[in-house]
Amino acid sequence: MPTEATFLLAGLFLLLAAAGWAMGRFGERDEVEPPPPLNIDYLKGLNFLLNEQTDQALEHFLKMVRVDDKTIETHFALGNLFRRRGEVDRAIRIHQNIIARPDLAAEQRDQALLALANDYLKAGLLDRAEKLFVRLSEGSRYQVDALDKLIRIYEQEKEWQKAVDAAQQLAVLSGRSLVLQIAHYYCELAEAAARHKDFDLAREYVKKAQSGRPRTLRGSLVQAHIAQQTGDSGTALRLYQQIVEEHTYLISEALPATVAICTDEDQLDVLDQAIRTMLEKNPEMRSLVAHTAVVNDIGDIPIIDECVEMYLASEPTLAEFIDLQTVSADDEEATARVRRALSKLARSTPRYQCRECGFSSQRLLWQCPSCRSWETQRPASRVQFDTVLQHSIT
Numbered sequence: 001m002p003t004e005a006t007f008l009l010a011g012l013f014l015l016l017a018a019a020g021w022a023m024g025r026f027g028e029r030d031e032v033e034p035p036p037p038l039n040i041d042y043l044k045g046l047n048f049l050l051n052e053q054t055d056q057a058l059e060h061f062l063k064m065v066r067v068d069d070k071t072i073e074t075h076f077a078l079g080n081l082f083r084r085r086g087e088v089d090r091a092i093r094i095h096q097n098i099i100a101r102p103d104l105a106a107e108q109r110d111q112a113l114l115a116l117a118n119d120y121l122k123a124g125l126l127d128r129a130e131k132l133f134v135r136l137s138e139g140s141r142y143q144v145d146a147l148d149k150l151i152r153i154y155e156q157e158k159e160w161q162k163a164v165d166a167a168q169q170l171a172v173l174s175g176r177s178l179v180l181q182i183a184h185y186y187c188e189l190a191e192a193a194a195r196h197k198d199f200d201l202a203r204e205y206v207k208k209a210q211s212g213r214p215r216t217l218r219g220s221l222v223q224a225h226i227a228q229q230t231g232d233s234g235t236a237l238r239l240y241q242q243i244v245e246e247h248t249y250l251i252s253e254a255l256p257a258t259v260a261i262c263t264d265e266d267q268l269d270v271l272d273q274a275i276r277t278m279l280e281k282n283p284e285m286r287s288l289v290a291h292t293a294v295v296n297d298i299g300d301i302p303i304i305d306e307c308v309e310m311y312l313a314s315e316p317t318l319a320e321f322i323d324l325q326t327v328s329a330d331d332e333e334a335t336a337r338v339r340r341a342l343s344k345l346a347r348s349t350p351r352y353q354c355r356e357c358g359f360s361s362q363r364l365l366w367q368c369p370s371c372r373s374w375e376t377q378r379p380a381s382r383v384q385f386d387t388v389l390q391h392s393i394t
């Protein structure tokens, strides 16, 4: 049976054919030449398509000798249709065939190059796609589109310096503000440098990340990691504190690091007091502190243990999984057992969710892989028991 897409293409052919006929009929009355008939070659191709003989249709179109201004759009439409249907090999052949024509105008060549680059992108042939997009980004009417796609490729391949360059060029050309995403690229570069213990280079990248507005808090977080890794505990603690004051949700990232530093420095009582002060100002953060502690196995800090106990008591759904009746408040071993079970559950369910599209993940992702927005993920302050239930049912 012909598919919906086939009918769409058939409609397109008839429209083009009719337009060509109408132009001949009404547009050029003074000319002696009769109006062009419906192109028999296209009708043959159309017949193949309607019979779902896609290979024959493809070969037929590839062999058509005459591709001119009137008919080239049909070839593009066919190529794009193949790509949308996931038949990328066919799309590539159609577009390569257009490019191979010696009499092609520069504008049409660029259009064909763009289409072919999109085919390669869809096929996952990123190197080939990149080459074509670079060529188009250097001077064509498709510069903006090409730069957009290049940025996607560089993000996927983690080529962050190239992503910075392309985004800066795109910002100038399109007038769009890409400061936040460029700051994230610099943070990626800083994190990579820090992984290689090149802390001077990492600091340089952080500086670049912090130079624009709006500023990303990720820059401060990277700075804090660098301070922690280089033994500058004072700076690291100050930065983590600032980060949480500016955006309380980042306690999910800052708390484990802060606990690690304070354990090393034997300052857990100072930390206990600091968290108490913070929770007096923001009592709604208790469940996020508890959740973060449970996931990261943080214990033996009185205020954090209090938060976890409150959290356990306030979660009736827990009874579905753990026999809470057997647990009393002074039964330390049983409480520890509940915490371990909860920790296991928490680790098997997503902790972060994108505010834009709802995509969820275990780890904090600065760019949402689904909608590609930056800094839109927020941590869950509770274990998603409904998700656990769904998993256990399916």
Ligand SMILES: [Zn+2]
Binding pocket: 354, 355, 356, 357, 358, 359, 368, 369, 370, 371, 372, 373, 376
């Ligand atoms: Zn998203």
